[in-house]
Amino acid sequence: MKDVMTRALVLRTGHFREIDIWLKLLLPGSGIQTAFAFGGAKSKHRFPGCLDVLNTLNCRLRTSGRGQFLTLEEACLLEGPVTLRSNWSRMGLAANCLRFLEVLDVSADNAEAAFALVEALRSTLESRASVSQLFPLFFRFALACRVGYAPDLVRCGLCGRSLGQTLAFFQVSEGLMLCAGCRHSPETVRQQLPVSWPVRRLLLAVQKDEPRDWQDLANVEDRRACSTLIDGFIQYHLGIVWDRGGFRKL
Numbered sequence: 001m002k003d004v005m006t007r008a009l010v011l012r013t014g015h016f017r018e019i020d021i022w023l024k025l026l027l028p029g030s031g032i033q034t035a036f037a038f039g040g041a042k043s044k045h046r047f048p049g050c051l052d053v054l055n056t057l058n059c060r061l062r063t064s065g066r067g068q069f070l071t072l073e074e075a076c077l078l079e080g081p082v083t084l085r086s087n088w089s090r091m092g093l094a095a096n097c098l099r100f101l102e103v104l105d106v107s108a109d110n111a112e113a114a115f116a117l118v119e120a121l122r123s124t125l126e127s128r129a130s131v132s133q134l135f136p137l138f139f140r141f142a143l144a145c146r147v148g149y150a151p152d153l154v155r156c157g158l159c160g161r162s163l164g165q166t167l168a169f170f171q172v173s174e175g176l177m178l179c180a181g182c183r184h185s186p187e188t189v190r191q192q193l194p195v196s197w198p199v200r201r202l203l204l205a206v207q208k209d210e211p212r213d214w215q216d217l218a219n220v221e222d223r224r225a226c227s228t229l230i231d232g233f234i235q236y237h238l239g240i241v242w243d244r245g246g247f248r249k250l
């Protein structure tokens with residue numbers, strides 16, 4: 001048996017037997033793991049009221065002999081939401097983001113970036129006066145970009161010219177943004193989405209900036225185009241779809 005001290009973000013919890021709790025944790029060094037907190041519903045000494053979703057914990061984890069399961073031996077709260085839990089609609093947005101993260105199942109290499117993004121998500125949902133209803137969609141794109149699927153949104157993927165602030169065209173299957181001159185080139189495929197400058201500016205912010213800096217899209221057409229682009233990109237490149245109220249890997 002081996003003990004490790006680590007930070008952990010609580011993604012999901014559940015009870016089993018009377019006083020025991022299982023947790024899905026995001027660990028910055030190794031990605032998503034399931035851990036068992038025996039006596040977790042009872043022990044205020046080892047788990048002082050901290051085993052809740054969206055909390056960042058400092059914890060001691062123990063791997064069993066063959067490493068096939070993980071127990072949470074003790075934990076304390078490093079940071080967590082203060083007012084967010086009483087805001088049901090915001091907690092709904094957060095839950096949607098966490099479910100996506102679980103299905104994506106980040107690798108150890110990307111775990112630190114995902115960890116930072118979830119902490120930024122928590123503080124944004126907690127502190128910002130208004131948040132776009134598209135926020136979970138933006139989160140999916142931000143996460144995809146941070147785990148290695150970032151498309152170039154600045155230059156044309158064929159000729160390499162800067163796209164400036166012009167209308168561009170996104171080729172979903174290749175993850176390529178094209179200029180108007182290249183969109184009819186024989187090397188391109190037919191399934192392209194027109195992307196206005198406001199949509200591309202928003203995508204650039206989601207790709208590079210913190211969640212607190214993501215703005216909403218004012219125009220209904222732009223919102224629709226942005227949803228179609230992100231959903232298509234996530235489905236094609238990460239193989240994840242929204243299906244009957246949950247995310248699913250294809």
Ligand SMILES: [Zn+2]
Nearest residue numbers: 156159179182
């Ligand atoms: Zn071009």
